[in-house]
Amino acid sequence: MPRVTASGFELADGPVLVTGAAGFVARFLMEELRMGPGDIATDMTTDFTVPDGVTRVAWTLPSPPPVDLADVAFVVHLAAMTSVARSHGAALDYYHANAMGTVSLVDSLLEASSAARLLFVSSADVYGSVEGAIRESCPPNPASPYAGSKAAAEIAVLQAHRSAGLDAVIARPFPHFGPGQAPHFALPSFCRRVIEAAAAGAGSVKGGNLSAVRDYTYVSDVASAYSAILAAGASGEVYNVASGRGRTMGEVLEAVIGISGVRLEIETDPGLMRQADIASQVGDPSRLAELGWRPVVDFHEGLSRLYDWWRRSR
Structure with a gap:
């Protein structure tokens, strides 16, 4: 039986693994994906809340996976260092966690001969500053170590897709917000x-x-966008997650x-x-809208x- 997400998108049957599960968006995403028994949530520790039945696992990338990735159907890679301001004084840490962490995950999926679909959550910061609505075809122009580390991670994901057949899609979320977000945002x-x-x-x-x-989207709409990309995104493609306003x-x-x-x-x-x-x-969400996604929560x-x-x- 397919898994039907809270927003009505259909995923093939099989376990979901989410990295960075203690983070802000993850709580909403786990509810959106209706995660439960058989699904796995990972973070640096197991001190975080998950839906009933979800297995919590401690995993700090780029260390080897503590679970068998061959049995996983979907991987959502949220784990990252996320502060743009703090990245300017810690470039090495950000590239290690965000770029090398993603390379390690990709290598682990390939080594396990996993057929899992990977959703890599990047960032609209890879675009830098652009006048007008930004389309996915806009070339990256990162202006911070954080953005550079995300752009580098994207390259690793797309290279694995093209040369090794990894089933992967990339989300570039524009700024988002909601209850539980860290106070430095x-x-x-x-x-x-x-x-x-x-x-x-x-x-x-x-x-x-x-x-x-800035172009802001409410966190539950971001979670539903990720489920749309996971369910219907074309392998090897990039999708903006934005309101367009x-x-x-x-x-x-x-x-x-x-x-x-x-x-x-x-x-x-x-x-x-x-x-x-x-x-x-400001993002152009047209490609995401073609998958059937629409924001539900008004900005105000x-x-x-x-x-x-x-x-x-x-």
Whole structure:
């Protein structure tokens, strides 16, 4: 019997393995894929929550796999170091974890003669800064060690597909957000700062580069996009995961202030500026839409959910 995901996409029967299962998106993806008995979730430790019946396994790439990959039908590779800002001072660590970790996983799949389909989750940061809607054909132009490590990992995946027949698809997610996201990312940081400013009776809140344009998608829609690519993506192809709508970070911060119901002025803080920041990053989701994917959660609804989560978590 095929596995039907929460969004209605059909996967062939067989176990699913997710790396980076303790991460932000993984919790939503495991629910989207309706993971259960026979499925495997891996991370550096086993101290994370999984759906009932899912086996938790400690696995730190690029070490050898602790499970038999020959028996797995689908692998979703989420495990990565993800902070763009922190990557500028830790390039070697990022290439080791993100690029070499992916090379190790690919080699392990090939050595096991696994017929598994691999979904490698890359990043829209590989594009760098591009004016207008970015299509998958846009050449990579990474502006950070994080982005460079993801671009290098993509090359390894595509090389294995072309030369060794690995069944692999690549997702390039644009910025996404939702409850549980780490506080160093922009939208959780905005929510935290606004909540703290409101609680302190401050008249202002600080932001960094507020002219930068970003394309945000809510996390559950990102999870459903991954299931669409896993189920129906063409092997060897790349798919943007994006809404197609860009907003300046100033507009996003204004929206958070609006949700708070408190009057706050916005101050630009040079200390919050990113090194080599990307001016514009808006994706064209047309190729993904051809697989039957559509976003469900409106941006402002998703932002309200994130704000409420942070308010309750204080």
